[in-house]
Amino acid sequence: MREASHPRPPSVGRGTAAALGLLVAAGGGLAGCGATGAGAEPGTEDRAAYLVSVRQQPRDPVAAAAACTQITDPDLRGECTALVARDLVAAGGDAWAACRGLQPGRWRDLCSFEALDGAGDFGPEVIAACADTGDFRRRCLDHALTRHAAREWAHLAQGDEEAMERWMRMKMDEYGIPAHKSDRMVYGLTGRAIADRLHGATADFSPEACGTASAATCRAAFSAFLRRVGEAPAFATLCRQGIGPDQLRAAALPAWESAAVDDVVDDVPAVLGEVCRARTGEDPRVLASRG
Numbered sequence: 001m002r003e004a005s006h007p008r009p010p011s012v013g014r015g016t017a018a019a020l021g022l023l024v025a026a027g028g029g030l031a032g033c034g035a036t037g038a039g040a041e042p043g044t045e046d047r048a049a050y051l052v053s054v055r056q057q058p059r060d061p062v063a064a065a066a067a068c069t070q071i072t073d074p075d076l077r078g079e080c081t082a083l084v085a086r087d088l089v090a091a092g093g094d095a096w097a098a099c100r101g102l103q104p105g106r107w108r109d110l111c112s113f114e115a116l117d118g119a120g121d122f123g124p125e126v127i128a129a130c131a132d133t134g135d136f137r138r139r140c141l142d143h144a145l146t147r148h149a150a151r152e153w154a155h156l157a158q159g160d161e162e163a164m165e166r167w168m169r170m171k172m173d174e175y176g177i178p179a180h181k182s183d184r185m186v187y188g189l190t191g192r193a194i195a196d197r198l199h200g201a202t203a204d205f206s207p208e209a210c211g212t213a214s215a216a217t218c219r220a221a222f223s224a225f226l227r228r229v230g231e232a233p234a235f236a237t238l239c240r241q242g243i244g245p246d247q248l249r250a251a252a253l254p255a256w257e258s259a260a261v262d263d264v265v266d267d268v269p270a271v272l273g274e275v276c277r278a279r280t281g282e283d284p285r286v287l288a289s290r291g
Contacts, residue, residue: 046071053080061087065098078107085111086118095119100132109134116140122148127175142185145175149189156193161213164190183216191220199228204245205256207264219265222256226275229254239276244287 049070056064065088068080081098088095095118099111113136116129122144130140148171153164168186177185190213198209205225210218229235234251241247245255261268269286276284 043073046073046076050076050080053084057084058087058090061091062093064088065093065095068098074103074105075107078102078105078111082107082111082114085114089115089118096129106134109136112136113140117143120147122151141175141177142181145171145177145185146189149193153190153193156190156197158197158211161190161194161211161217163212164193165214165217187214187216187220190217191222192224194218194221195224195228198225204254206260210264215264219267219271222261222265222268223271223275225254226271227278230275230279236276236280239280239284240282242285242287243272243276247287 049067053064053067056067058064061084064084065081068077068084071077071080081102085095085099088098095115096112099108099115102108102111109132112129113133116126116133117140126144127141130137130144133140149164149168152167153160156164165186168189169182172182172185194210194213194217198205205222207218209225210221213221229248232251232253234253235243235248238247238251245258248255258268265271272286273284276282276286
């Protein structure tokens with residue numbers, strides 16, 4: 001039940017860990033941050049233990065976590081443990097205990113979030129545990145609710161879309177999600193469930209696919225549908241050359257009937273633009289349908 005991906009703060013990605021390791025090995029970057037006394041030797045030992053941990057990830061998370069415990073500098077030990085927490089969960093280790101053993105502060109908060117998120121759980125116990133993730137609490141709750149919705153509505157039946165929207169609003173109160181975020185999450189997650197139901201289908205998207213969902217959710221479903229179609233290599237090429245329903249059909253990709261979709265999604269070019277920019281990093285040439 002783990003998420004396919006999660007937003008990781010720039011300072012804690014594996015690429016950054018590797019870069020930090022190179023800096024340490026070269027004697028720069030983190031030099032001195034592990035020192036605990038007047039001499040330089042304790043700092044050198046800390047940096048060496050950090051490097052051992054990085055090299056063990058993710059091949060042997062348990063050994064990587066054990067290496068972190070040899071670091072005496074609180075910040076470096078916290079960063080080291082936070083980096084391995086998610087993989088430690090997957091390996092069956094007690095990442096939560098490792099994180100709670102750190103000194104209070106940003107690294108313990110991040111580590112606790114990584115441990116909870118990596119476990120992929122949801123519900124009252126996770127809601128309570130998210131309170132111990134500091135600045136990561138909101139992300140912790142958002143991710144837990146996303147997983148809960150994905151499990152509860154893994155196979156959204158046609159006609160149950162409005163029921164999912166109501167369920168989402170009820171659960172958002174339980175998870176303590178602020179009201180200003182509720183609409184975006186309700187529409188986005190319900191729309192994703194509709195797109196999941198359509199995934200793999202070769203038929204065009206139509207408003208009928210949205211069932212009893214609100215117009216805002218149907219727009220989100222259309223956007224999620226396009227992102228699915230956008231996984232095809234030909235989609236990126238069309239974004240650059242000119243994209244619309246006719247061009248997608250010519251490339252043997254699912255598309256939509258403009259007249260029908262325009263009645264529900266009043267900004268189709270904008271949605272296409274969002275998906276193309278996410279796919280290519282460039283503004284697309286959006287073309288109107290001839291039909």
